Amino acid sequence: MTAQYYNPQTGTWTACDSCSGSGLFLLNPEQALSCNNLGSWLRQSEDQRLYCEGEEISLRLPVAMLEEDARFGTVARISTLTLHHEHPDHLILLGEETLLSMLKQDWLSTLQQSQGHDLLQRALLNSIYSHERVARVLVDRLQELRLALKTAMGNRELREIVVLNRDLGELVIALRETGLILRDALRATPGDAPAYAVMEIALREQRRMEEIVNLVYERYLTVTNAYNGIIQNNAHTVMKVMTVWLALLMMPIAFIMPFHMMTILPLEHWHYLWFGLLAYVFGATLLFAVWARKHGFFAM
Amino acid sequence: MLRITRDCLLSGNANRRSWMALVNPTALELSQAAMTLDIPESFLRKRLEGEASRPLIKEERLISLQFQVPIPEDGRIGQFSLVPLSVYFAPGYFVTLADQEIPFLNQLIDPDKPRKRWELVLRIIAEVTRLYLPTARAVAREMAMVERDLRQAQRHDVVYRGLDIHDRLLALDLGLLQLEYVVSEIALLLPKEDLDLLEIHEDTRIELSQVRDQVDSDQETINELLESYAYVVHNNVNHLFKFMAALIILVTIPLFIPGAAAMNVPLGPLPHWRYGFVAVTGGLILVEALIAWIFYRKGWLRLD
Incomplete structure (x- = not known):
């Protein structure tokens, strides 16, 4: 053909x-x-x-x-x-x-x-x-x-x-x-x-x-530059959430630190002090987490 | 639907013509219309689907015009669909073809007061132009809403809303471009001796050009602003970073102040001092408060 x-x-x-x-x-x-x-x-x-x-x-x-x-x-x-x-x-x-x-x-x-x-x-x-x-x-x-x-x-x-x-x-x-x-x-x-x-x-x-x-x-x-902005924002968002987790993990350590001191501690003879301290540090951290969530720190 | 209304318009030689309105026609209605008008059915179908074609065709027995009509969506401000409207002058008929009812056609085409054909076309174009203006304004007004949300935005949703506005303005701009082309081509077909018609044409052209300028200007604004929107969102996220970094510094201080009193080495009188805990913890709280105040004054511990 x-x-x-x-x-x-x-x-x-x-x-x-x-x-x-x-x-x-x-x-x-x-x-x-x-x-x-x-x-x-x-x-x-x-x-x-x-x-x-x-x-x-x-x-x-x-x-x-x-x-x-x-x-x-x-x-x-x-x-x-x-x-x-x-x-x-x-x-x-x-x-x-x-x-x-x-x-x-x-x-x-x-x-x-x-x-x-x-x-x-x-x-x-x-x-x-x-x-x-x-x-x-x-x-x-x-x-x-x-x-x-x-x-x-x-x-x-x-x-x-x-x-x-x-x-x-x-x-x-x-x-x-x-x-x-x-x-x-x-x-x-x-x-x-x-x-x-x-x-x-x-x-x-x-x-x-x-x-x-x-x-x-x-x-x-x-509008191509706006696309760059979107990608950068994705990376920033991940870093933001990682940073808030870092702060959350550091908080219990910071709150508990005074009870590591080699001094006479308040309530040191109280039988349930260990439980009380754990409840205090994690409670305070949890309160912060709730506040952070409300303000969009965890938003992905 | 196929609807024929008799004696609605005056042709070039002042004969009365019927108006054939084809609204979302079925295949049978389309082939009936094609047969009556002696136009290939495929031509009508392609026009109905809005395929790329010449917006103005002038042949011996047919004049065909096509443009896009913005029809606002019910209850959704700034949302619209562009409906391709085709207008034909065929022997004995004036035909309108669209896949939905165009609201103003019934008011413009009145059997009691039939208009001349080009006057009618120009009036239709003027009405379409007038529909573009509020639609474009409604779309552009959304920019204000985006900017309001921008203050708190941490995610790029606002940028996407801006991009959506950009796309809709571009669709309107392309529709206006086609309309502008039709109007400029019509100028070559108008009878030069009819001054009234030439005046209507000039008015329509100016109005169209103004609407297009406005849409262009809105679009250029949004294009320029989109990058800024992305930066504002970055800045909002950076505010959080700054806040978190300040908080992490504050959280790190207890690691070395009480840490100094927690070393497994001889600490002098501190372990046996009754007020040791209160003194170190008090000092820690003082240092924390002082640093927090400095950070706050510098704006590092503020979220807004």
Whole structure:
């Protein structure tokens, strides 16, 4: 099997050897090499992120994806999607297999209603919205980690938060790159070309999405110091409770000390003095413990 | 629920249109609406779920707008949900789609006084903007409550409450950002000769910008304060440390004053002196009282 061609009549994907003719074609880099008539385009797309010649446009856009990292859990990854648009009814999408499956999943059941420039617009918007979708997942993960900080003493959660913040920043940078490519593409496309209007819409959405993702990134970045405060507070709380226990253990010793003196002691002939002294020292310590508890000294 | 009210609004060419209100529609109602309006059902469903999409779409037979409406939660001040509201102009219909009833729509859309379509849209946006303002204020007011609890707080719960306020303000800010985008895009579609409409648009834009400035400013304040909140909590815990350290010093003194009289060496006349115990213990109490007074004066033995 080489490329996958979308058949709008049956609403299914079929294998094909050539990517010429009308329709939507999906292929990964290995498939592209074996596909006829794509050699020169592939070479161009490797060298440059934008190629425009009349109505023919090739764009290599960053697309945000999620992946599981053994050390940091869910993280963002920027992949690339290359769009090759020769005429209104012809679109080739080149990207890694995971990305192509994701697109097929997103477009499932709605592709039959699309045609011509709709496909280009969908592909462009999909790559733009991918950043917002990933940002949402990262923010959810960030909030989970933030809750996990409640009991954290180490730096694992904080390290993951730092990675997530950095990923959010990467999304903003990738969106800016998309904006630059689209702006260049608009400059290089004749104003009356049908693809011009599509790219103009995509550029407006890119600006909006950049503003949204950037706002989320900046807002979450500025509160990172509060997370440091939370972790420090966890350590301080443990030290506080340990200190109050230290004081509690020292109290009986302090109270009993006068009765260690080599002097004539009061009540020294009283038969129950030992019990009385124990009751006195532990009673006094207990009273202090009750008072300390009331004032939150033991609160964890 | 699918509800159709006839002749509620005037289209661009002054024809009357019906209002189709879709409130938390069932799958059947959604497909009925899609068929009547000739819009793909998946398009309506995605809008209902609030998926990322263009907030304003203008096509030959369809104008679609989408924004988030803050609906306060009953009995919970400062808590709200952002409900995606979609508005469509399709041939013969003005459609509203949301997963819950939007309270002001019934007052704005009146069959006895049908409004022009863009006037209605701008009035709806103005109402939504007005809902953002008290919601944002209620959220920001919670900061005062957090600050009140901060005085005694030893745990980071107050910081978490601050973070929650931060998240809610960010959600409002993002909702306002979308609304601002819709308003700026509408400007391109308004008939240039209708001065009244342009004035309503300008008023709405200014009002929206003011609300967004306020939310931004509240959020910047809470962002700056969150770090200070964490420091205040640290300081509260440090107060306890200071108190405990002073107490431990006081508790350590009996270890060496009576300890000096407890050594297993000849202690001179002390073991046989009748007032030995009273003298040493009295001295100990005096030393303790003096040190405790010094500590208290220095503020080391105070909890507040």
